Amino acid sequence: MLQPVQQTPVDVLKPYTRASNIQPDGIDISDVKEMWFSPVELRSLRLIVGDLLVSEGGDVGRAAIWREELSEAYYQNSINRIRSKGTNHNSYLYYLLSSIKEAGAIDIVCNRLSIAHLTAEKLNALHILYPPSDEQPSIAKFLDHQTTHIDQLIEKKTRFIKLLKEKRTALITEAVTGKFDMRTGKPYAEYKGSRVQWLGEVPAHWGGRRLKFVVRYQNSNVDKKSYEGQKNVRLCNYTDVYYNEKITNNMDFMVATATDAEIKSMSLKEGDVVITKDSEDPADIGIPAIISEPLDNVVCGYHLTVLRTKEPDAARYLHRAIQSHPSRAHFFVESPGVTRFGLNQEAIGGLTIPVPPIVERNQIAAFLDKNTTHIDQLIEKTQQSIDLLKEKRTALITAAVTGKIDVRDYVEYNAA
Numbered sequence: 001m002l003q004p005v006q007q008t009p010v011d012v013l014k015p016y017t018r019a020s021n022i023q024p025d026g027i028d029i030s031d032v033k034e035m036w037f038s039p040v041e042l043r044s045l046r047l048i049v050g051d052l053l054v055s056e057g058g059d060v061g062r063a064a065i066w067r068e069e070l071s072e073a074y075y076q077n078s079i080n081r082i083r084s085k086g087t088n089h090n091s092y093l094y095y096l097l098s099s100i101k102e103a104g105a106i107d108i109v110c111n112r113l114s115i116a117h118l119t120a121e122k123l124n125a126l127h128i129l130y131p132p133s134d135e136q137p138s139i140a141k142f143l144d145h146q147t148t149h150i151d152q153l154i155e156k157k158t159r160f161i162k163l164l165k166e167k168r169t170a171l172i173t174e175a176v177t178g179k180f181d182m183r184t185g186k187p188y189a190e191y192k193g194s195r196v197q198w199l200g201e202v203p204a205h206w207g208g209r210r211l212k213f214v215v216r217y218q219n220s221n222v223d224k225k226s227y228e229g230q231k232n233v234r235l236c237n238y239t240d241v242y243y244n245e246k247i248t249n250n251m252d253f254m255v256a257t258a259t260d261a262e263i264k265s266m267s268l269k270e271g272d273v274v275i276t277k278d279s280e281d282p283a284d285i286g287i288p289a290i291i292s293e294p295l296d297n298v299v300c301g302y303h304l305t306v307l308r309t310k311e312p313d314a315a316r317y318l319h320r321a322i323q324s325h326p327s328r329a330h331f332f333v334e335s336p337g338v339t340r341f342g343l344n345q346e347a348i349g350g351l352t353i354p355v356p357p358i359v360e361r362n363q364i365a366a367f368l369d370k371n372t373t374h375i376d377q378l379i380e381k382t383q384q385s386i387d388l389l390k391e392k393r394t395a396l397i398t399a400a401v402t403g404k405i406d407v408r409d410y411v412e413y414n415a416a
Contacts, residue, residue, distance in 0.1 A: 010039055017066075022063065029070060032070065047075060051065070052064075053065070091136070102394045105126070139400050154386055161386075171371060176353075178191075178202045190204040196352045207355040214353065223256070231260070232297075233255075236274065238303045241287060242276055242284065246291075256301075272308055277343050278341060279340070279342075281341070282335045286330075316369070330350075331343060
């Protein structure tokens, strides 16, 4: 049904919605495309207020009600449009479909073992529960009110987590660049220029060295596949590093194979720092994780670089230094690409990090371990409360659309 070019003189160019425009919080019109429509299509495919739009592919079954976000818009074949018959109401059907999707029924209908598609035929085949038409608006209004309140709480808590993460990064940056003496909480007495633009000034008694003079580093070429004749290993892969600040022995590593030479050169040791080397997004490059304890038969996987410090006990500080804003800026700038970005050896070794005296370096690492742990605990606690709110939201919708709670009095009370 997509018509990228004009086929007849009477075809007109109009905006249309895609599955990606259907979001959990409504219709997102930040990225709306246009295509050509014939006069017949203009009549049959135009959206009107109250239309229920359901994604056919991608996140199948995701739904939203069209509230005339654009004065004129149409839809195409990745979307099912629903208009309730008779006196039934789309507002109720929206919540009913949300409940069916959360229960996993749509995944069963679509056969998630293959590429899932919720076609119009599959949608029509769903057996659904319809209360009397005069109760449907009451249920929808009740859920509108309740879910809006829950969503507002989730949004506030999500913003709080974002602020905590920003505070965490700022604290790390200020500590490893010497913006304050963590022993006193005040700035140092004297500073000097670092000669690195995004590093700024550092304490006068600190040094500054490029990474290639501080660590030995090596890119991994061990992939996820298993080959006959090689030895079984536990593979620390990209996502293990990206999502975990510390790599520990009890993690659920992928099982793969490696040669004797790869095992010898890429086995991870306590104190190693591993960074992401390439990605589709340059902001995801240079993310570090530290090997915080001895590992049993764990090898570094592809798309990662292992950094091994030349000085004892320097890894904890190095890990924090790489987490700082100046290091992130360096890796962002030094990772060229168009659709995929990556760091070469020169870019990795060219990172300049501040180097305080050994005693002070270790004190900074200990200070950050303690304070980031406190922030992480707040983040985890807040995320748990968000998860509970989401569970409550889902349970409330299911209870209302299946008649487990009678909301008629609630609506009448609020309408008074």
